[in-house]
Amino acid sequence: MAAPLRVGFVTGATPDKWARAWRERRREPLELVPVVEEDQEPLLRDGSLDLCLVRLPVGRDGLHVVRLYDEVPVVVVPKDHFVTAAPEVSLDDLADEQLVRPHASGWTPRVDQLEWPAMSEREAVEVVASGSGVALVPMSVARLYHRKDVATRPVTDLEPSTVALAWLVERDAEDTQAFVGVVKGRTANSSR
Structure with missing residues (x-):
């Protein structure tokens, strides 16, 4: 064969x-x-x-x-995060947030970022669920790793x-x- x-x-x-x-x-x-x-x-x-x-x-x-x-880029946040009040967000809305995968999106927020170890998308969603930051991922990845304790919102000014x-x-x-x-x-x- x-x-x-x-x-x-x-x-x-x-x-x-x-x-x-x-x-x-x-x-x-x-x-x-x-x-x-x-x-x-x-x-x-x-x-x-x-x-x-x-x-x-x-x-x-x-x-x-x-x-x-x-694919539409989304931000993954803890379920009670302030961005969940809007149907979509911009990068300005996220400028003061801690990214748990800071180099994965190609965007750098205004605040100094903690040095995170390399992590998979699944691990990033788990860290977000713990309340330790936010993650930027394609929508399909957010759907794959969806959890009840996180929410997603499209990011309007991030390249697909x-x-x-x-x-x-x-x-x-x-x-x-x-x-x-x-x-x-x-x-x-x-x-x-």
């Missing part, structure tokens, strides 16, 4: 509909591999993954990258995060192109 097509997906991305379409059309096995954002590009470049649903940016040298969709499909230029095989076609919505009978 052929080796499976290994498709990574970054936290929050949902490859299910594409995997289902693949399995309906193809005999080759498909293996979905969850990856954290820090590992998405290295796993593609070292050949551990054939393709990956990545969160941009990634280095474009030697990679094909197809933008798929943008973009999810894309990426693969090595040298890995442009027929099965790769077939999966790209599935993701782009080509039907089983359509051609490139």
Whole structure:
């Protein structure tokens, strides 16, 4: 039997509909591999993954990258936080807040930030729930790690995060192109 097509997906991305379409059309096995954002590009470049649903940016040298969709950035706060009084917030509303993942969003608030150890999105939401700060994450990540003791609000002036499909230029095989076609919505009978 052929080796499976290994498709990574970054936290929050949902490859299910594409995997289902693949399995309906193809005999080759498909293996979905969850990856954290820090590992998405290295796993593609070292050949551990054939393709990956990545969160941009990634280095474009030697990679094909197809933008798929943008995600709304949200702030995760304790349930009783003042920003929950509004349906959305701006960065000015958060300027005096402690970010528990200060470098993950690319935005730096006005106040000095504590030095936090590196942490996953799940860990960040747990820290927020304890009342020790706020986190900025894509909406899909906030939904994935939702808890009863936290709330989220869209951040209107923070750039959206973009999810894309990426693969090595040298890995442009027929099965790769077939999966790209599935993701782009080509039907089983359509051609490139």
